[in-house]
Amino acid sequence: MTIRELLREEVSRHHAEEIAKMVEIKPELFDLLWGIALSDEQPINWRAAWVIKMLWERNADIVSPYVEEMCRQLPNLTADGPKREFLKIISENGLPRDEELVGVLLKTCFDWLASPVEAIAVKAHAMQILFDICIEFPEIIPELKITIELAMQEGSAGIVSRGRRILQEISQLAGKRK
Numbered sequence: 001m002t003i004r005e006l007l008r009e010e011v012s013r014h015h016a017e018e019i020a021k022m023v024e025i026k027p028e029l030f031d032l033l034w035g036i037a038l039s040d041e042q043p044i045n046w047r048a049a050w051v052i053k054m055l056w057e058r059n060a061d062i063v064s065p066y067v068e069e070m071c072r073q074l075p076n077l078t079a080d081g082p083k084r085e086f087l088k089i090i091s092e093n094g095l096p097r098d099e100e101l102v103g104v105l106l107k108t109c110f111d112w113l114a115s116p117v118e119a120i121a122v123k124a125h126a127m128q129i130l131f132d133i134c135i136e137f138p139e140i141i142p143e144l145k146i147t148i149e150l151a152m153q154e155g156s157a158g159i160v161s162r163g164r165r166i167l168q169e170i171s172q173l174a175g176k177r178k
Helices: 003-009 013-025 027-038 044-058 060-076 080-093 099-114 120-136 138-154 157-177
Strands: none
Touching (some): 027 080, 044 060, 044 080, 060 080, 080 099, 120 138
16 A cells, blocks of 8 residues: 555544554655645645654654755645644754745744634744744844734634743743843
8 A cells, every 4th residue: 555545544643653653664655755745635745744743753863854845845835734744843843054944934934824814723833933033033023023913813712822922932032132
């Protein structure tokens, strides 16, 4: 059975973990999984991204070489599932060293945070990445605060909660800089 067929077969954490174990044993399968995650083929693109996140949690060394490319590919993603899973990995990995990639993250995350149609988890992870960027580049703090406040006005309880937490962290960060 191919990776694509396995991803179509069943939706469960156990099944996704089995696919992740299979990729751990045969790392050459990762490229197939990666290609599916980047495709527009729903819902298996989300399932592939979910397996990639599980691989990240189990054995980050398999996924680490792809994190920079994940950053590059973010603006091309249309489905919520891959966005959510990739943003989670990127937020846990830390910012890329390449300033151009940080710029891609900055623009994409601001766009998604400000969008009225983005999923809550996408916005929450985008908010975290933007906060991480403002630690390195404090000049974005004013724009981030305004964008978070606007998102909180239109957002769910989850967005309001995450927004409050990030705004508190921004205040603490600003206090340390004085």
